[in-house]
Amino acid sequence: MEALLIAIKARILELAPEFLQFPLGHLLSITPVISVFAGIFALTTWIERKGLGRIQNRLGPNRVGPVGILQPVADGLKMIFKEDVVPRSADKIVHFLAPILLVIPTMLAFSVIPYGNRLVPIDLDAGILFFFAIGGSAELIVFMAGWSSRNKYAMLGAMRAIAQMISYEVPLILSSIVVIMMAGSLSLVDIVAVQTGGFWNWHVATPWGFVGFLLFLTAALAESNRSPFDIPEAESEIIAGHMTEYSGFKYALFFLAEYLGLFAMTGLAITLFLGGFHAPFPFLNWVPAPLWFFGKFAILVALFIWIRGTLPRLRMDQLMGLAWKFMIPMSLITFAAGATWHYAGKGLLAWILCTPMLLGSYVYLGTALTKGQKVSKRVYRFAD
Amino acid sequence: MLGTGIIKGMAQTAKNFVGSYSDPKYLTTVEYPEQRVPTKENNRNFPFLVFDGEEAMVGLRCVACQICEKECPPQCIYIEKDKNKKPDFVGKDQFQPAVFDIDISVCMSCQICVEVCPFDAIKMDTEFELSQTNRFDGLLINKHQLAKSNDYYRGIHPTEAAEIDAARAADVKKAAAKAAAKAKAEAEKKAKAAAEAAAKTEADAADTPES
Amino acid sequence: MATLSHYLLLSALLFSLGLTAVLIRRNAILVLVGIELMLNAANLNFIAFWRHSPNPGDLSGYMFVLFSIAVAAAEAAVGLALIIAVYRHFRTTDIQKISKLKG
């Protein structure tokens, strides 16, 4: 399949004149990525609403089209044709620029993820650094959105979002640095190449990789402002955070950027820990590699929806406590475990050394984090 | 231990998700416009005006006393009294409201108007599908739209309506009895007066000299 | 192709803009912004010289900028902490009004 796609691209490029080949080649790489992920975004909004409905004992959207499959189309039409309201005292230019700028980094983040053997839009030497550098600019843009709205809720939401993103960027980067250390490269293509040949070679199948994967997933959820870390846009407290003063298509852009950011993080998690586009068993190699990638992608997105349907929103102090008291020390210990794994020969001895190290620190940090908190069943005086 | 609660919660939601496909116990909602849950008898929404008999504008029980207008906390009722008395359902002359409007965008369904009405003329409806395309006119309901027959009231709140009917019937009976008694007394008085008059005439006649 | 002198001219312009910002703005935060501009201009010079040197395999200029970025981050953190401390004391960030050393 990859060979077929590459052949098609080469064939089209052959037909084009010389001076068009460079832009056309990149266009042919960019267009599928953007269209595929925009399609997945539309589908995900529907699947998410259906899944959340089922989790909450209801049916979910089922009016537009068979089983509600056309719901994203209806939502999109509604968003586009809605009136675009800009507050009178808003900073017009910054207010206008923020949603547009926010989509750019999230789209750019997809350009370094390998989707198949030779299907990577750009193989950058410092690919993972590019990913995080681009992701880091989202904070500034969220600030722009919140500040320019001249709304207290928007400002509060933006400050919450920035505090949260900065805090969780640290464990996110630290947990992926372990992978970089073990693979010896910043290029995502090289990192995937290290994990060839069955799921026992994936990084998630090692003790440090498993812990790193969980840390990465948690931090990715927080980075993309998703439940249970959605306090920047907590509807019941501050309306919609930095998106409060946006309506119509601009709001849709924020929504799109949020989901695309989550997808990019998911793609990175697959690349770093789940063996990228590799099949779990060598005899399954005949299945095209992109299918494996998107299969893992679907599983992770389903997991995110499941988590969203289950966990309640954290409080601000709990959120910060989790990041600074638990996740950062834990990711530093993952470092040590990675180094131990490397020097203990990656065999049984390494397992024996690493597992108690990580388990022990998990138990210690977990109890330290929850110490002093009395968790008891809540008693309702009137509701029961 | 950190994390056990998360796993427990995830298991519960997974049970909900899978159960919603196999066990109807896990699906608590219905497909609203097609399927409906039967309404409870004590269900109440915006008020309406009760009339007796066939003609809505004739049989309105409301006598435009304006107590409900004064009592309404959000002041959503507007009443204008008719200048002239009109015969009502039983043919008795009564005041009637010339205008009786309720703004249901303001009404909060508190039922105070029903509590204070001395004539059982205003009652709570169960109708809830009142959405309109116009924010102002469509939600201001006038007396023609508000008037609903007593049979309708019996249909939506049978127990309550039966009580009210019994009370009203008792009232009517009492009033009839009173009226009958009064009529009887009147008749007796009349008869007496007539008798007296007759006696008087007789006496007069007797008094009158023959010549 | 852009030659070395193009990069140097751009960097000189950036540097003088930063210097002007430091000299004419009265807000302490904007003075810091000017300093950041000047630092960036210097870093750009380093990289331009490294790239146009006869031996780009020698990474001295590159490393210098790498460390300079780290130092700039530290400088910004400490500088802004100082500005916040000064603001708490004087209730202003106008450097014209912050003239007393011991308040």
Next chain:
Amino acid sequence: MTFSFAIIAFITLIGAVGALAFRQIVHSVLCLAITFTGVAMLYLQLGAQFLGFAQFLVYIGAVTILILFAVLLTKNTGPTISGQVYSASWVSGVGVGVSVFVCLAWAILRTPQLDRLAAEETNSTVKAIGLSLMSDYVIPLEVIALLLTAAMVGAIVIAMNETSTQTTMQGANHEKGLK
């Protein structure tokens, strides 16, 4: 001068001029972010890929946000320059800036050796950078690590110092009593 260089230089300078000239501090800082982006793009154009991304990560992701936090913490969101824009200090400042630029430009344009193109090959792969960081530059790296830690602790101490005496009056009184 290539087209791409001209565009990037234009973006960088626009940002710098904006940072210099805007009345609203937040606008100035946003323009500064544009300049940082432009400089990062120049690094990329010069073949310093790792450095360009590092510049973007550190300056856009950290320094700009830090400055914005400082702006908000010092209630500086309103316009700052009031009334006399063309004061004496303004004129002298612009004068100094212009003269510095003229001097530097004169020096650059007078030096013919600078008018040369870059070498074709560079050795700035991440691997080479990492190896030289861990071999030749390992002591500077350690010193930087120490510096960053010290700066972090110092920043926290400086920013916390006065709050402890101001907000908790009891503590201040207690200290006075001790003296």
